[in-house]
Amino acid sequence: EVQLVESGGGLVQAGGSLRLSCTASGFTFDDYAIGWFRQVPGKERGGVSCLINSDGRTYYEDSVKGRFTMSSDNARNTVYLQMNSLKPEDTAVYYCAAWRLRFRLSKCPSEYDYWGQGTQVTVSS
Numbered sequence: 001e002v003q004l005v006e007s008g009g010g011l012v013q014a015g016g017s018l019r020l021s022c023t024a025s026g027f028t029f030d031d032y033a034i035g036w037f038r039q040v041p042g043k044e045r046g047g048v049s050c051l052i053n054s055d056g057r058t059y060y061e062d063s064v065k066g067r068f069t070m071s072s073d074n075a076r077n078t079v080y081l082q083m084n085s086l087k088p089e090d091t092a093v094y095y096c097a098a099w100r101l102r103f104r105l106s107k108c109p110s111e112y113d114y115w116g117q118g119t120q121v122t123v124s125s
Helices: none
Strands: 003-007 009-012 018-025 030-037 046-050 058-059 068-072 078-083 090-102 119-124
Touching: 003 090, 018 030, 018 090, 018 119, 030 068, 046 068, 046 078, 058 068, 078 090
Parallel strands: 009 119
Antiparallel strands: 003 018, 018 078, 030 046, 030 090, 046 058, 068 078, 090 119
16 A cells, blocks of 8 residues: 655744654655645645655755755655744645656656645744
8 A cells, every 4th residue: 555654743933843754655765756745724735845866856945945954764765854943834734745756857746646644733933
């Protein structure tokens, strides 16, 4: 069974840090692009970042550049999102997603094959 599971969410004060994990089962990350998204109630889900796991390229949405960092541990089939200098506006449910690489990408994929169930991140002011 193909599955993505996020973990690491929680409550943190503004300025603090969290590290989210996204672990895959049923497939390996090696030939995938992995994306992080977030959604708050009443708003559309928006892209945060993605990692092209075949060569390690990463892309970030402007509001998180310099604060968030993606990395991968292929031995653990896990991708991480290190979030530093968190702000109240980062509060959201965070989702990871995976897209099997079919061709070379120069940006994050526009659609994904698999999605996780989400993990809540709450940043208090």
